[in-house]
Amino acid sequence: MNIILVSDRLAKTRSISLGPWQLLGLAVLVSIAVWAAALTAQYALLRFAPESLNDGIRTLMAKVQSEESKKRQSYVNSSLDMMAARVGQMQSQLQRLDALGARLAKLSGMNPEEFRFDQPPAQGGPLVTQSGSANNANKLQAELERLSKLVSDRSDKLMALETMLLQNQLNRKLLPSIVPIDGGFYSSNFGWRVDPFTGASAMHEGVDFMVVAGTPIHASAGGVVAYAGYHPQYGNMVEIDHGNDVITRYAHGSRLLVKEGDVVRRGDKIAEVGSTGRSTGNHLHFEVRYKGIAQNPVRFLQNAAG
Secondary structure: OEEEEOOOOOOOOEEEEOOHHHHHHHHHHHHHHHHHHHHHHHHHHHHHOHHHOOHHHHHHHHHHHHHHHHHHHHHHHHHHHHHHHHHHHHHHHHHHHHHHHHHHHHHHOOOOOOOOOOOOOOOOOOOOOOOOOOHHHHHHHHHHHHHHHHHHHHHHHHHHHHHHHHHHHHHHHOOOOOOOOOOOEEEEOOEEEEOOOOOOEEEEOOEEEEOOOOOEEEOOOOEEEEEEEEEOOOEEEEEEEOOOOEEEEEEEEEEEOOOOOOEEOOOOEEEEEEOOOOOOOOEEEEEEEEOOEEEOHHHHHHHHHO
């Protein structure tokens, strides 16, 4: 398309050539302008001159507004139903947490007054109410917030209980709790006795298990091997550090199966019975020491078994 421009101000005519794409763009701009003008006029009529509308348009507008109102109300009702269902779920979840927390508190042996799962956390403040059509939604929202705080409170308490139970379980695993020898019998108990070499009264700082040579020796608790070697009096000995100033000793072995720095678990095989060092025959000399002081191993094993 060629457009010729003629003007008294121009010395000669000018022509503008428009291709297909330019024509299409011009048509789009014109259409947008027409729609914008129509929408502007409609808004002006509705905003400033609603009395000029005829009955048909009024009826149509009322119908549209009614349908939109129904849609909004339906959406609000649906949202309220979902919130109410969520409140019910959280209440059930809270009841299960309360029951679980109460059982865990009893199992942990803690003071029941420290964690009252049957009571909500302390709260207070002035009463401020709301009114209006959104009251139900506001109540549900407030209930959701309250339940969320209760669930968070219960979760914190359960995490604290879990930490305590894990710590107790770890402490039990790190305390002498199993007999280091399968079978056999006590040939010498803890306490004062007549020394088999000198005949004088002497303190025996452990218990002796009389078994055949080569019988496996097991770690009575988990820990780290602090010593594994030959001792002039204990012979081939393994010493395990269990933490919290508790160690165990396994003496007179014929063969050691661990080395210093090894991490052992309760029940692991660490040596074999023999008669090395200051010994009169094949047996295991087993000691438990706390802060360097010898303790009666039988007392530890009986408490663990109970």
